[in-house]
Amino acid sequence: MTPSSKEELADIIRDTKTNLKIRGGGTRTGLGNPVNADAAVSTAKLSGITMYEPAALTLVVQAGTPLAEIEAALVSENQQLPFEPMDHRALYANKGEPTIGGITACNISGPRRIQAGACRDSLLGVEFIDGRGDLIKNGGRVMKNVTGYDLVKLMAGSFGTLGVLTELSFRVLPKPERSATIVLHGLPDAEAIAALCNAMGSPNDVTGAAHVSGENAQTLIRIEGFDKSVTYRTEQLKSMFLDYEMSVVDDASELWKSVKDAKVMAAHSGDVWRISVKPTDAPGLVENLRVNDAAKSVLYDWSGGLIWIGTNAGVDLRALMGTFSGHASRIRGLGKDNFVTQNSGVARIEAGLREQFDPRGILNTGILG
Amino acid sequence: MDMPNPSKFVLDKKAHIVSRLQSVLPTDAVIHEEQETRAYECDALTAYKCPPMVAVLPSTTDEVSAVLKICHEEGVPVVPRGSGTSLAGGAMPTADCVILGVAKLTEVLETDYENRFIRVQSGRTNLSVTGAVEENDFFYAPDPSSQLACAIAGNVGMNSGGAHCLKYGVTTNNLLGVTMVMMDGEIVEIGGAHLDSAGLDLLGVVCGSEGQLGVVTEATLRILHKPVDARPVLIAFDENEVAGACVADIIKSGVLPVAIEFMDRLCIETSDKFSGAGYPDANALLIVEVEGSEVEIEEQLTKIIAIAKKHNPVELRESKSAEESAKIWLGRKSAFGAIGQISDYMCLDGTIPVSALPHVLKRIGEMSDEYGLRVGNVFHAGDGNMHPLILFDANKEGDLELCEALGADILKLCVEVGGCLTGEHGVGVEKRDLMLHQYTSADIEAQLRIKDVFDPKWLLNAAKVFPLASTESRRAQ
Numbered sequence: 001m002t003p004s005s006k007e008e009l010a011d012i013i014r015d016t017k018t019n020l021k022i023r024g025g026g027t028r029t030g031l032g033n034p035v036n037a038d039a040a041v042s043t044a045k046l047s048g049i050t051m052y053e054p055a056a057l058t059l060v061v062q063a064g065t066p067l068a069e070i071e072a073a074l075v076s077e078n079q080q081l082p083f084e085p086m087d088h089r090a091l092y093a094n095k096g097e098p099t100i101g102g103i104t105a106c107n108i109s110g111p112r113r114i115q116a117g118a119c120r121d122s123l124l125g126v127e128f129i130d131g132r133g134d135l136i137k138n139g140g141r142v143m144k145n146v147t148g149y150d151l152v153k154l155m156a157g158s159f160g161t162l163g164v165l166t167e168l169s170f171r172v173l174p175k176p177e178r179s180a181t182i183v184l185h186g187l188p189d190a191e192a193i194a195a196l197c198n199a200m201g202s203p204n205d206v207t208g209a210a211h212v213s214g215e216n217a218q219t220l221i222r223i224e225g226f227d228k229s230v231t232y233r234t235e236q237l238k239s240m241f242l243d244y245e246m247s248v249v250d251d252a253s254e255l256w257k258s259v260k261d262a263k264v265m266a267a268h269s270g271d272v273w274r275i276s277v278k279p280t281d282a283p284g285l286v287e288n289l290r291v292n293d294a295a296k297s298v299l300y301d302w303s304g305g306l307i308w309i310g311t312n313a314g315v316d317l318r319a320l321m322g323t324f325s326g327h328a329s330r331i332r333g334l335g336k337d338n339f340v341t342q343n344s345g346v347a348r349i350e351a352g353l354r355e356q357f358d359p360r361g362i363l364n365t366g367i368l369g
Numbered sequence: 370m371d372m373p374n375p376s377k378f379v380l381d382k383k384a385h386i387v388s389r390l391q392s393v394l395p396t397d398a399v400i401h402e403e404q405e406t407r408a409y410e411c412d413a414l415t416a417y418k419c420p421p422m423v424a425v426l427p428s429t430t431d432e433v434s435a436v437l438k439i440c441h442e443e444g445v446p447v448v449p450r451g452s453g454t455s456l457a458g459g460a461m462p463t464a465d466c467v468i469l470g471v472a473k474l475t476e477v478l479e480t481d482y483e484n485r486f487i488r489v490q491s492g493r494t495n496l497s498v499t500g501a502v503e504e505n506d507f508f509y510a511p512d513p514s515s516q517l518a519c520a521i522a523g524n525v526g527m528n529s530g531g532a533h534c535l536k537y538g539v540t541t542n543n544l545l546g547v548t549m550v551m552m553d554g555e556i557v558e559i560g561g562a563h564l565d566s567a568g569l570d571l572l573g574v575v576c577g578s579e580g581q582l583g584v585v586t587e588a589t590l591r592i593l594h595k596p597v598d599a600r601p602v603l604i605a606f607d608e609n610e611v612a613g614a615c616v617a618d619i620i621k622s623g624v625l626p627v628a629i630e631f632m633d634r635l636c637i638e639t640s641d642k643f644s645g646a647g648y649p650d651a652n653a654l655l656i657v658e659v660e661g662s663e664v665e666i667e668e669q670l671t672k673i674i675a676i677a678k679k680h681n682p683v684e685l686r687e688s689k690s691a692e693e694s695a696k697i698w699l700g701r702k703s704a705f706g707a708i709g710q711i712s713d714y715m716c717l718d719g720t721i722p723v724s725a726l727p728h729v730l731k732r733i734g735e736m737s738d739e740y741g742l743r744v745g746n747v748f749h750a751g752d753g754n755m756h757p758l759i760l761f762d763a764n765k766e767g768d769l770e771l772c773e774a775l776g777a778d779i780l781k782l783c784v785e786v787g788g789c790l791t792g793e794h795g796v797g798v799e800k801r802d803l804m805l806h807q808y809t810s811a812d813i814e815a816q817l818r819i820k821d822v823f824d825p826k827w828l829l830n831a832a833k834v835f836p837l838a839s840t841e842s843r844r845a846q
Binding site: 142 | 621672721813
């Protein structure tokens with residue numbers, strides 16, 4: 001079903017007798033647990049930019065709008081989405097066009113997340129149809145808004161379980177005038193993460209901090225901004241790492257694209273996991289997985305706070321990691337437990353919220369476990 | 370201010386409740402004598418006062434849990450309180466409530482510079498969070514103007530902002546995790562030192578929920594290294610509209626100042642007289658501050674000054690020293706106090722799209738004439754968060770009501786142009802009845818359902834945020 005208005009979408013949800021799988025551009029179908037549904041509803045016809053005010057840094061779009069269309073509009077005003085959303089097409093080897101609704105529903109963010117925040121931090125307002133078929137609005141199009149509860153954050157990353165997004169407003173930012181990337185070569189993981197944490201803890205406003213692990217290891221530190229400022233901060237950062245073999249790349253956009261889209265994981269043939277941790281815990285966790293022969297391929301982003309792990313198919317990393325502060329999800333590979341619920345208090349609240357917004361349990365049933 | 374009638378059922382068993390609370394807290398942490406509970410009769414919205422039945426000051430998360438468990442069992446309403454600096458009445462008591470103050474929870478629990486976070490108890494003041502990491506040149510970014518006094522608990526409750534949000538965001542963008550006690554006493558951990566939640570973003574909905582979903586006792590906060598330096602430039606204009614257009618041009622240019630502050634003639638003159646800041650004779654004034662190293666500050670200010678000059682400012686004053694910077698900020702920082710010296714005032718907090726600034730300033734001027742009450746404008750222009758100050762005479766019959774009516778009209782205007790009722794102060798009791806101007810009843814219902822999940826008995830701060838009529842059936846359960 002492809003409704004062409006939010007009213008039609010509301011009717012479909014209100015009248016449905018079966019569970020519904022929600023579809024944006026269909027590029028992230030492997031994300032989450034398998035959905036138990038007999039019918040699919042697509043946002044493809046809820047598309048288009050409703051309002052774009054470059055001077056107010058705000059953009060209002062319908063949920064089914066392709067990301068490419070949004071990026072084209074932003075580029076024409078020399079602006080961008082701050083959170084640099086990952087493109088999952090390489091990882092899942094599929095085609096299709098990512099939509100802004102899909103990105104928001106999964107709270108997809110990229111390397112700049114450590115400096116500019118996640119998708120949820122740029123999201124200013126939402127409009128959605130909940131599981132009862134009611135149209136709900138929350139937030140707006142201004143950056144400071146504490147009027148009532150913040151459902152905006154709640155909807156970001158709710159994977160369609162609370163409602164189907166119809167319209168979104170975002171804060172956008174100017175594109176930086178210049179970008180430079182310092183590359184440290186050949187560092188072991190622990191040293192690399194320590195270097196990244198050092199860079200992040202300096203006043204140099206680093207906008208990307210990643211480490212490609214293994215032979216020919218590369219540790220990447222990105223600086224963005226005005227010309228003279230980038231020159232100054234690059235020099236400052238270089239002086240922190242004089243002991244290391246180092247190079248500076250002026251336009252490293254391809255390099256960052258491969259970090260953002262986890263290209264090394266796309267090339268890996270087994271399962272792919274994503275682990276969210278405190279950065280300094282990351283190398284130890286990875287070392288333990290390596291000892292257990294479970295980490296075939298490793299990529300660190302977010303200064304170490306995000307670890308991508310390629311494993312053999314069927315390996316459950318959670319069983320090998322024991323308790324740690326953070327969480328791990330299987331991003332590629334078959335499994336009913338790709339996502340798992342958290343501690344019992346939190347799980348009970350989450351279940352309660354899903355029950356309230358989707359009392360029949362018809363929206364993307366099972367995707368969050 | 371309309372508040373629900375106190376429950377006779379609760380008031381009748383006050384002695385029993387006090388004795389149960391005393392069984393889980395030290396004696397001096399349970400305040401129940403009438404002359405003592407008066408200290409908690411209001412927050413910074415001082416126009417409305419009501420002493421609570423009891424006030425408690427627990428020292429640990431476990432004590433908070435024990436208190437809430439008792440109140441839950443006994444059906445006693447609870448109003449959480451940080452430092453009581455809310456301008457919206459967020460911590461205003463009801464006569465039958467227990468005020469749960471977090472003032473004794475002030476410890477720093479963990480400081481981690483490598484991973485750039487600090488974990489504190491929630492009664493710690495905003496400024497003393499920065500104080501705890503300052504020696505290592507770190508800071509906590511959100512800086513509400515009450516930061517000397519306000520507690521992190523209240524910051525989380527109201528999703529507080531400040532002058533520097535344009536660059537650093539508000540509380541929700543700097544909050545990584547909380548320890549929260551549910552109304553039934555259960556202790557839950559949400560988020561932590563890692564980024565992004567595994568499931569639903571509960572942290573996002575807890576932040577800004579005005580103490581209605583749980584009592585936050587600990588918070589994990591992002592800390593950042595201080596910028597090398599900061600420097601303001603003062604730009605004065607003949608007309609408000611031109612100043613508004615200049616703000617829009619600066620933002621669009623790609624420069625991201627840490628702050629763009631706006632003052633109109635009434636505020637310029639009053640604060641100048643009060644503080645001796647030496648402000649120019651002008652109708653509108655902008656203070657634009659940028660951060661970075663010397664070369665970066667120069668680079669940004671050059672761009673900003675070039676933009677400002679296109680708008681023919683009557684004066685453009687670039688700070689040349691720390692003293693000059695302090696002087697530029699002096700008037701702005703003392704604006705509220707200065708206005709307070711000449712008149713009673715009510716401070717509004719609506720936010721508007723930056724593009725609507727000229728129109729809204731013009732309309733506020735017209736409305737001020739219609740009502741015959743003076744309005745001063747001093748606000749965070751970069752993010753559209755306005756703080757119109759309506760001057761009135763508290764001793765003059767009917768003036769407060771007139772002032773509230775003008776305030777409501779200004780906030781409705783903010784919503785009409787695409788903004789909202791409150792940018793950083795919260796709804797509290799103050800703007801409760803205006804919620805239906807911003808939200809439909811379905812929108813409100815969705816929010817009430819969230820409270821149903823966290824606090825099914827509707828005991829936590831239940832008479833706030835939403836119009837009383839919309840919550841009546843739930844509160845009466």
